[in-house]
Amino acid sequence: MNKKVLRVLVVDDEPDIRELLELTLIKMGLEVVTAGNVGEATARLAREPFDLVLTDMRMPDGEGIEVVQFIADQSLDIPSAIITAYGSTESAVRAMKAGAFDYLSKPISLAQLRTLVKSVLKVEGNGKPLSVERLVGDSAAMLEVRRMVDKLARSQAAVYISGESGTGKEQAARLIHEQSARAERPFVPVNCGAIPENLMESEFFGYRKGAFTGADSERDGFFQQANGGTLFLDEVADLPLAMQVKLLRAIQEKKVRKLGSPQEEAVDVRIICATHKDLATLVEAGQFRQDLYYRLNVLPLRMPPLRELRDDIPRFIGALLDRFATADSRPRLTPDAVKAMLAYNYPGNFRELENILERAIALAGDDKVDVLDLQLTPCAQSDDEQNAEYAGSEPLQDFLDRVEREAILKALDATRFNRTQAAKLLGLTFRSMRYRMDRLGIK
Ligand SMILES: Nc1ncnc2c1ncn2[C@@H]1O[C@H](COP(=O)(O)OP(=O)(O)OP(=O)(O)O)[C@@H](O)[C@H]1O
Incomplete structure (x- = not known):
């Protein structure tokens, strides 16, 4: 189990709030670094590792969303939460769209802050990560x-x-x-x-x-x-x-x-x-x-892509809903939302599944996540016809590999894994078939 102390970057231009957040987080066993504006925050993010970023929205040199955006642009994969003015749902939604996983509104409730930090860092309150299962699934x-x-x-x-x-x-x-x-x-x-x-x-x-x-x-x-x-x-x-x-x-x-x-x-x-x-x-x-x-x-x-782990998707969803649950509630999906999640193709794999659910839970407002909260992009639904269209959302080589893999798997399925017959179906020589299966890792 990973024993490192988790590091949080707190970004706020008001020294009192910075101090309050810092003390609360230190008491939870976390290491805290503070920044007073957007420029300082992005400079630190560029050179130091963090496990979580909490940023105020309004700052003298810009908006907290720019910090969230910076994390996404640099593919830093650090969860971030934004602190918004009381009642400012509009900026909370904007922050979430930019990649923030949650928001806190002012005046900050320390209990809410602790719950948020515990749920994202999976800490018990002593800075040690909970034993989360790293690779869920039993396909x-x-x-x-x-x-x-x-x-x-x-x-x-x-x-x-x-x-x-x-x-x-x-x-x-x-x-x-x-x-x-x-x-x-x-x-x-x-x-x-x-x-x-x-x-x-x-x-x-x-x-x-x-x-x-x-x-x-x-x-x-x-x-x-x-x-x-x-x-x-x-x-x-x-x-x-x-x-x-x-x-x-x-x-x-x-x-x-x-x-x-x-x-x-x-x-x-x-x-x-x-x-x-x-x-x-x-x-x-x-x-x-x-x-x-x-x-x-x-x-x-x-590591197999999610489309090869379709049987595991319900289990993945269940594990994530557990992860996003708080002490007194566990989010759930409406039957339509479940159907949509099972039909979706997940070009971004597990991370995309995670992001979709996280965002949906935040947008749902209550514990019931409906299909609209999922905001699934129709071009990535998992119909074969749609897969054959290049949407430009992934590298061309990945797209071509995916189409090729699907055609080969279909032919193998249709011939009960007889490679000679499957090659014939596809108009390939046996050698070429074997080469392609090797290249795509099909066994
Ligand atoms: N089988 C799984 N069970 C539980 N969580 C998973 C599983 N696979 C991936 N994840 C989660 O999906 C997210 C992405 O995983 P990870 O960062 O390891 O992917 P990656 O392949 O390294 O991505 P990239 O190529 O973009 O760096 C993480 O939040 C991770 O916890």
């Missing part, structure tokens, strides 16, 4: 994922997790870490796509005081922070080639050198990486180094 595909996770947790070798966005790659990585012998040491997640290229080396390897202008004290990089534990490289395909060389060296030598330091230091780090892109194709295209690919792809784990 055959999900059981296979969990079986693999158990196996991977027993090894020390590098793991490469593939899968579309929002399929739970980070959850799987955390689970592998938590079940491994390194569980008591840190799990350090790094979004490789979010770090400016000129800061990469110092972020990964750290720096000594005076290494560059502004380096006024010594700092550890991700490798040192993860020493003894696991370094999770998310969106690893986004690493620039120059950084790939340095990373490969660090992994091979098990040593890193801080910027400005004459000496290397030994580090003991297990690497787990993930990307929604096809790394093998990037290697072929010369955009990802083959030697690094081999180093990272020792043990592969594929």
